[in-house]
Amino acid sequence: MGRWLTLLRTAPLSARVGMALIVLYALTAILAPWIAPYPEAEVVGPKYLPWAGPHWLGTDALGRDVLSRLIYGARNTVGIALLTTVLAFVIGTVGGLLAATLGGWFDMVASRVVDVLMAAPSLIFALLLLTITGTLVTALVLVIAVLDSTRVFRLSRAVAQGVLTMDYIEVARMRGEGLGWLIGREVLPNVTAPLIAEFGLRFCFFFLFISALSFLGLGLQPPTADWGSMVRESAKQIAFANFSSWKAASFGLAPLLPAGAIAMLTVAVNMVVDWVLRLSSGLKD
Amino acid sequence: MIAVHALPNAVAPIVTVVALNLAYLIVGVVLVEVVFVYPGLGQLLVDSVAKRDITFVQAACLIFAATYILLNLAADILGILSNSRLLHPR
Numbered sequence: 001m002g003r004w005l006t007l008l009r010t011a012p013l014s015a016r017v018g019m020a021l022i023v024l025y026a027l028t029a030i031l032a033p034w035i036a037p038y039p040e041a042e043v044v045g046p047k048y049l050p051w052a053g054p055h056w057l058g059t060d061a062l063g064r065d066v067l068s069r070l071i072y073g074a075r076n077t078v079g080i081a082l083l084t085t086v087l088a089f090v091i092g093t094v095g096g097l098l099a100a101t102l103g104g105w106f107d108m109v110a111s112r113v114v115d116v117l118m119a120a121p122s123l124i125f126a127l128l129l130l131t132i133t134g135t136l137v138t139a140l141v142l143v144i145a146v147l148d149s150t151r152v153f154r155l156s157r158a159v160a161q162g163v164l165t166m167d168y169i170e171v172a173r174m175r176g177e178g179l180g181w182l183i184g185r186e187v188l189p190n191v192t193a194p195l196i197a198e199f200g201l202r203f204c205f206f207f208l209f210i211s212a213l214s215f216l217g218l219g220l221q222p223p224t225a226d227w228g229s230m231v232r233e234s235a236k237q238i239a240f241a242n243f244s245s246w247k248a249a250s251f252g253l254a255p256l257l258p259a260g261a262i263a264m265l266t267v268a269v270n271m272v273v274d275w276v277l278r279l280s281s282g283l284k285d
Numbered sequence: 286m287i288a289v290h291a292l293p294n295a296v297a298p299i300v301t302v303v304a305l306n307l308a309y310l311i312v313g314v315v316l317v318e319v320v321f322v323y324p325g326l327g328q329l330l331v332d333s334v335a336k337r338d339i340t341f342v343q344a345a346c347l348i349f350a351a352t353y354i355l356l357n358l359a360a361d362i363l364g365i366l367s368n369s370r371l372l373h374p375r
Contacts, residue, residue, distance in 0.1 A: 120350035121312040124330075128346045131334045216319055216331050235320070 011275060018271030025074055025265055032075040038065040040072035041223035051250040057257060058250055061233060069225035070257060077214075077226040078265070080141060081207040087145035088206070089199060092152025097183050097191070099153070100160035111157070114150040122147050126213065135218055144209060148202065155198055159191045166190075193280030200273035204266045211262055227258035234258075296367035304360030308353045 011019070028035065037054070038044045042064065049059040057066040095114075099107040117125070126143055133139035163169065164187065172186050213219035214228025222229065234255040243249045315327035322328070330345040365372065 119354060120346070121308070121353050123312055123315060124346050124349045124353075127315075127330060127334050128342055131337050131339050131342045134337070212316060216316070216334075218331070218334055 007279075014271045015275035018268040018275075021264065021268035022272065025078060025268070028071055029075040029078050032071050036068040036071040038068040040064070040069055040225040048251065058254065060230075060254070066230075066254065066257065069230060070227075070261060072225040073227045073230060073258060073261070076220055076224055077207065077210060077228065077262075080137065080220070080226075081203060081210055084141050084145045084148075084206045084210070085199060085203045087141065088149040088202065089152055089195070091145060092149035093156045093195060095149070096153040096156030097160050097187055100157045100164055101179065101183055101187065107157075110153070114153050117147060117150045118154075123209070123212070126209075127218070130213075130218055135221055137220065140210070140213070140219060144206060148206065148209075152195075152198065152202065156191060156195060159194050160187050163187050163190045193276075197273055197277040197280055200269050200276065204269050207262070207266065227262050230258040231255055231262075293367060297364040300363045300367065301360045304356045304363075308356040311352050311356075312349060 043062055044065050045055060045059050045063050047059055047061055047063040049055050049063075051058050055065050055067070057070065060066055060069070095110055099110045125147055129143045129147070130139065133143060169182070169186055172182060177186075210219055211226075211228035211231070214226050215232045217229070217232065219228055220226045237251055237254050240251060242252065314325065315330060317323070318325045318327035319331055326345060326348065330342065330349075333341040333345070
């Protein structure tokens, strides 16, 4: 615990800003029902209200409160992206470490399966699979997790192969340790640093990917609030934006709110990942 | 000087990057066509996914995937052709 606190104290400013933003997003997501002034899917006023109280960010095309939808969007979009990343890492890391440690035919078969999955672009592949499964949230999470676990598989296999050439692995093998010990106690502790950095980067990609799918209308289905589909719904308003009056300006800025929320979280995660990468690579400045 | 000595050595990575970017852009066209409502293959693909027209989605995905793989293949071949050391494997 104390070690982590000293690490945090030496963090550069950019990493601190990133962490603060991530904590802010997490709190918003967790406390969404208590801080959002209105429910996410309820029509609470006339449509296209300008930015003034009690609807501080106006209302959308159906008269739903935009601020509440942004807050609930944090919960839906970020929650699903996080779930997908965790699932992809469980699948990819277990597969990659097993393939590296076992070697032989298992490595061969698993690597070729991953090659096949990586041959086609993932957006196209995801569209194909979503046609078969339909756009349920479980299907969405599973499809994206399986498709992108291939990249985690590649990384963990490559890093684990480097670790497996070490002397202590040979000593453990000669001691007669089983597969579980080898992977859990010898390899895993030595591959966590690059995997944690990759976790942050992957999270950003999943997050953008889910937003892109929602933007295409194939992600989370309405009336659930999420940032991708909010951009989609309000994108046409940009065409009518002019900044002569406050009402017109807030009309044109509406699509930028969810897009800005997406961009800011991605930047925040990247700032923290940068720091973790530098720590794990052992570079000191 | 540059054309004779530097260019042949620099062609391989350039070709790879160009081909990979082209492949990426061809997939990115799905999003672009939906944003700007161009009536193209990407827009058609997204509409058919929404309608769950599986045969059409299969065909469109095949076309996209084939383009992607062919571009990667072309990059590899051009990369090998540009480097005479790779032309004669030991």
